[in-house]
Amino acid sequence: EIVLTxxxxxxxxxxxxxxxxxxxxxxxxxxxxxxxxxKPGQAPRLLIYDVSNRATGIPARFSGSGxxxxxxxxxxxxxxxxxxxYYCQQRSYWLIxxxxxxxxxxx
Amino acid sequence: QVQLQExxxxxxxxxxxxxxxxxxSGDSVSSGSFHWSWLRQPPGKGPEWIGYxxxxxxxxxxPSLKSRVLISADxxxxxxxxxxxxxxxxxxxxxxxxxxxxxxxxxxxxxxxVTVSS
Numbered sequence: 001e002i003v004l005t006x007x008x009x010x011x012x013x014x015x016x017x018x019x020x021x022x023x024x025x026x027x028x029x030x031x032x033x034x035x036x037x038x039k040p041g042q043a044p045r046l047l048i049y050d051v052s053n054r055a056t057g058i059p060a061r062f063s064g065s066g067x068x069x070x071x072x073x074x075x076x077x078x079x080x081x082x083x084x085x086y087y088c089q090q091r092s093y094w095l096i097x098x099x100x101x102x103x104x105x106x107x
Numbered sequence: 108q109v110q111l112q113e114x115x116x117x118x119x120x121x122x123x124x125x126x127x128x129x130x131x132s133g134d135s136v137s138s139g140s141f142h143w144s145w146l147r148q149p150p151g152k153g154p155e156w157i158g159y160x161x162x163x164x165x166x167x168x169x170p171s172l173k174s175r176v177l178i179s180a181d182x183x184x185x186x187x188x189x190x191x192x193x194x195x196x197x198x199x200x201x202x203x204x205x206x207x208x209x210x211x212x213x214x215x216x217x218x219x220x221v222t223v224s225s
Contacts, residue, residue, distance in 0.1 A: 001170070032210055034210075034211045034212075036212075042217075043203055043205075043215035043216065043217055043218050044154060044212070044215060045215075046211060046212060046213050049211040049213075050211075055213065087153055087154065089154075089211075089212070091210030091211070094167050095156070095167070095169070095170075096144075096156035096159075096169075096207075096210065096212075097156065098153045098154045098155070098156070099153065100152075100153045101153045
Protein backbone atom coordinates (compact mmCIF):
# COMPACT_ATOMS: atom_id res chain seq x y z
CA GLU A 1 0.00 0.00 0.00
CA ILE A 2 1.22 3.45 -0.91
CA VAL A 3 1.38 5.76 2.12
CA LEU A 4 0.98 9.52 1.72
CA THR A 5 2.58 11.76 4.34
CA UNK A 6 1.46 15.38 4.53
CA UNK A 7 3.36 18.22 6.15
CA UNK A 8 3.03 20.27 8.14
CA UNK A 9 0.16 18.89 10.22
CA UNK A 10 -0.94 22.45 10.98
CA UNK A 11 -0.09 25.64 9.13
CA UNK A 12 -0.88 29.02 10.71
CA UNK A 13 -1.01 31.93 8.28
CA UNK A 14 -2.80 35.22 7.74
CA UNK A 15 -5.13 36.20 4.89
CA UNK A 16 -3.13 37.43 1.92
CA UNK A 17 -0.15 35.19 2.69
CA UNK A 18 1.07 32.33 0.51
CA UNK A 19 0.45 28.75 1.68
CA UNK A 20 2.60 25.79 0.68
CA UNK A 21 1.39 22.31 1.63
CA UNK A 22 3.43 19.17 1.03
CA UNK A 23 2.50 15.57 0.26
CA UNK A 24 5.11 12.82 0.02
CA UNK A 25 4.39 9.32 -1.29
CA UNK A 26 6.14 6.16 -0.07
CA UNK A 27 6.81 5.23 -3.71
CA UNK A 28 6.38 6.85 -7.09
CA UNK A 29 2.79 7.51 -8.07
CA UNK A 30 3.42 9.14 -11.43
CA UNK A 31 0.77 11.84 -11.92
CA UNK A 32 -2.11 10.22 -10.04
CA UNK A 33 -2.24 12.80 -7.26
CA UNK A 34 -5.25 14.90 -6.24
CA UNK A 35 -5.95 17.50 -3.55
CA UNK A 36 -9.17 18.09 -1.61
CA UNK A 37 -10.39 20.80 0.73
CA UNK A 38 -12.67 19.96 3.65
CA LYS A 39 -14.54 22.39 5.87
CA PRO A 40 -16.25 21.37 9.14
CA GLY A 41 -19.43 19.37 8.60
CA GLN A 42 -18.87 19.12 4.84
CA ALA A 43 -17.67 16.46 2.45
CA PRO A 44 -14.23 16.92 0.90
CA ARG A 45 -14.23 19.02 -2.27
CA LEU A 46 -11.96 18.24 -5.21
CA LEU A 47 -9.48 21.06 -5.90
CA ILE A 48 -6.70 19.61 -8.05
CA TYR A 49 -6.38 16.36 -10.03
CA ASP A 50 -3.49 14.74 -11.90
CA VAL A 51 -1.01 16.88 -9.91
CA SER A 52 -1.75 20.26 -11.46
CA ASN A 53 -5.20 20.43 -13.07
CA ARG A 54 -7.76 22.59 -11.30
CA ALA A 55 -11.22 21.09 -10.95
CA THR A 56 -14.23 22.94 -12.31
CA GLY A 57 -14.88 26.22 -10.51
CA ILE A 58 -11.65 26.22 -8.47
CA PRO A 59 -10.00 29.67 -8.32
CA ALA A 60 -6.65 30.25 -9.99
CA ARG A 61 -4.97 30.99 -6.63
CA PHE A 62 -4.90 27.21 -6.10
CA SER A 63 -2.12 25.38 -7.92
CA GLY A 64 -0.48 21.99 -7.72
CA SER A 65 2.95 20.77 -8.69
CA GLY A 66 5.38 17.91 -8.24
CA UNK A 67 6.28 14.52 -9.63
CA UNK A 68 7.30 11.05 -8.57
CA UNK A 69 6.99 11.07 -4.79
CA UNK A 70 6.92 14.78 -3.85
CA UNK A 71 3.95 17.04 -4.45
CA UNK A 72 2.90 20.53 -3.41
CA UNK A 73 -0.35 22.45 -3.17
CA UNK A 74 0.13 26.21 -3.26
CA UNK A 75 -2.44 28.86 -2.43
CA UNK A 76 -0.96 32.09 -3.75
CA UNK A 77 -2.85 34.57 -1.58
CA UNK A 78 -5.08 33.23 1.18
CA UNK A 79 -8.71 34.25 1.31
CA UNK A 80 -10.75 33.87 4.53
CA UNK A 81 -12.68 30.95 3.01
CA UNK A 82 -9.46 28.98 2.37
CA UNK A 83 -8.90 28.12 6.03
CA UNK A 84 -9.79 24.44 6.16
CA UNK A 85 -8.23 20.97 6.16
CA TYR A 86 -6.49 19.80 2.98
CA TYR A 87 -5.93 16.18 1.94
CA CYS A 88 -3.87 14.67 -0.82
CA GLN A 89 -5.03 11.44 -2.46
CA GLN A 90 -3.47 8.97 -4.85
CA ARG A 91 -4.70 6.09 -6.92
CA SER A 92 -2.47 3.33 -8.16
CA TYR A 93 -2.88 -0.36 -8.73
CA TRP A 94 -6.64 0.28 -8.52
CA LEU A 95 -6.35 1.31 -4.86
CA ILE A 96 -7.04 4.73 -3.36
CA UNK A 97 -5.33 6.21 -0.32
CA UNK A 98 -5.34 9.62 1.39
CA UNK A 99 -2.83 11.57 3.40
CA UNK A 100 -3.61 12.40 7.01
CA UNK A 101 -4.30 16.06 6.21
CA UNK A 102 -2.92 19.55 6.81
CA UNK A 103 -5.00 21.95 8.86
CA UNK A 104 -4.68 25.50 7.56
CA UNK A 105 -5.64 27.88 10.36
CA UNK A 106 -5.82 31.64 10.72
CA UNK A 107 -2.85 33.13 12.53
CA GLN B 108 -25.34 18.33 -11.87
CA VAL B 109 -24.44 15.00 -10.32
CA GLN B 110 -25.81 14.47 -6.83
CA LEU B 111 -25.36 11.60 -4.40
CA GLN B 112 -27.31 10.96 -1.20
CA GLU B 113 -26.51 8.41 1.49
CA UNK B 114 -29.24 6.75 3.53
CA UNK B 115 -29.41 4.12 6.23
CA UNK B 116 -29.43 3.56 9.99
CA UNK B 117 -27.38 5.91 12.11
CA UNK B 118 -26.88 3.36 14.89
CA UNK B 119 -25.65 -0.20 14.55
CA UNK B 120 -24.95 -2.69 17.33
CA UNK B 121 -21.51 -4.30 17.68
CA UNK B 122 -21.10 -7.55 15.69
CA UNK B 123 -24.03 -6.65 13.42
CA UNK B 124 -24.01 -5.51 9.79
CA UNK B 125 -23.89 -1.89 8.66
CA UNK B 126 -25.98 -1.26 5.56
CA UNK B 127 -26.09 1.98 3.59
CA UNK B 128 -27.50 3.00 0.23
CA UNK B 129 -26.40 5.79 -2.10
CA UNK B 130 -28.94 7.25 -4.50
CA UNK B 131 -27.47 8.92 -7.58
CA SER B 132 -29.10 11.64 -9.67
CA GLY B 133 -27.73 13.43 -12.70
CA ASP B 134 -25.76 10.38 -13.83
CA SER B 135 -26.22 6.62 -14.16
CA VAL B 136 -24.46 3.96 -12.09
CA SER B 137 -24.49 1.84 -15.24
CA SER B 138 -22.60 4.52 -17.18
CA GLY B 139 -19.41 3.16 -18.66
CA SER B 140 -17.23 6.06 -17.64
CA PHE B 141 -17.14 5.99 -13.86
CA HIS B 142 -16.81 3.91 -10.72
CA TRP B 143 -19.00 4.42 -7.66
CA SER B 144 -17.29 4.43 -4.30
CA TRP B 145 -17.79 4.28 -0.56
CA LEU B 146 -15.47 6.04 1.87
CA ARG B 147 -15.55 6.76 5.57
CA GLN B 148 -14.03 9.27 7.92
CA PRO B 149 -13.71 8.56 11.65
CA PRO B 150 -14.09 11.61 13.89
CA GLY B 151 -11.01 13.83 13.67
CA LYS B 152 -9.27 11.68 11.05
CA GLY B 153 -8.75 11.69 7.30
CA PRO B 154 -10.92 9.88 4.76
CA GLU B 155 -10.48 6.15 4.25
CA TRP B 156 -11.44 4.54 0.95
CA ILE B 157 -13.61 1.44 1.41
CA GLY B 158 -14.10 0.30 -2.17
CA TYR B 159 -15.90 0.86 -5.43
CA UNK B 160 -18.13 -0.80 -7.99
CA UNK B 161 -17.81 -0.21 -11.70
CA UNK B 162 -20.56 0.09 -14.30
CA UNK B 163 -20.30 -3.62 -15.11
CA UNK B 164 -20.48 -4.78 -11.51
CA UNK B 165 -16.78 -5.37 -10.94
CA UNK B 166 -15.75 -4.42 -7.42
CA UNK B 167 -12.48 -3.43 -5.79
CA UNK B 168 -11.97 -3.12 -2.05
CA UNK B 169 -9.52 -1.70 0.44
CA PRO B 170 -7.44 -4.75 1.47
CA SER B 171 -7.83 -3.81 5.15
CA LEU B 172 -11.63 -4.15 4.92
CA LYS B 173 -12.03 -6.65 2.09
CA SER B 174 -13.05 -9.59 4.27
CA ARG B 175 -16.02 -7.68 5.73
CA VAL B 176 -17.25 -5.54 2.81
CA LEU B 177 -19.72 -5.99 -0.01
CA ILE B 178 -20.61 -3.23 -2.49
CA SER B 179 -23.47 -3.85 -4.91
CA ALA B 180 -25.59 -1.85 -7.33
CA ASP B 181 -29.26 -1.69 -8.29
CA UNK B 182 -29.31 -0.13 -11.74
CA UNK B 183 -33.13 -0.04 -11.85
CA UNK B 184 -33.11 2.36 -8.91
CA UNK B 185 -29.82 4.05 -9.85
CA UNK B 186 -28.41 3.16 -6.43
CA UNK B 187 -25.39 1.40 -5.02
CA UNK B 188 -25.04 -0.04 -1.55
CA UNK B 189 -22.53 -0.90 1.16
CA UNK B 190 -22.63 -3.78 3.59
CA UNK B 191 -19.99 -4.01 6.30
CA UNK B 192 -20.33 -6.95 8.64
CA UNK B 193 -19.08 -7.74 12.13
CA UNK B 194 -18.82 -4.06 13.04
CA UNK B 195 -17.04 -2.73 16.12
CA UNK B 196 -16.68 0.71 17.69
CA UNK B 197 -13.73 1.28 15.32
CA UNK B 198 -16.23 1.38 12.44
CA UNK B 199 -17.92 4.49 13.85
CA UNK B 200 -17.48 7.18 11.20
CA UNK B 201 -19.13 9.49 8.72
CA UNK B 202 -19.74 7.37 5.64
CA UNK B 203 -19.65 9.00 2.19
CA UNK B 204 -20.52 7.81 -1.26
CA UNK B 205 -18.74 9.39 -4.22
CA UNK B 206 -18.21 9.15 -7.96
CA UNK B 207 -14.77 8.01 -9.10
CA UNK B 208 -13.59 9.64 -12.31
CA UNK B 209 -10.26 8.07 -13.40
CA UNK B 210 -9.22 7.63 -9.80
CA UNK B 211 -10.42 11.06 -8.68
CA UNK B 212 -13.44 11.55 -6.42
CA UNK B 213 -15.22 14.38 -8.18
CA UNK B 214 -18.69 14.28 -6.66
CA UNK B 215 -19.51 13.36 -3.06
CA UNK B 216 -22.61 12.84 -1.00
CA UNK B 217 -23.08 14.92 2.13
CA UNK B 218 -22.17 11.99 4.37
CA UNK B 219 -24.02 10.12 7.06
CA UNK B 220 -22.80 9.44 10.60
CA VAL B 221 -22.94 5.81 11.65
CA THR B 222 -22.30 5.01 15.30
CA VAL B 223 -21.55 1.49 16.47
CA SER B 224 -22.83 1.08 19.99
CA SER B 225 -25.00 -1.23 22.04
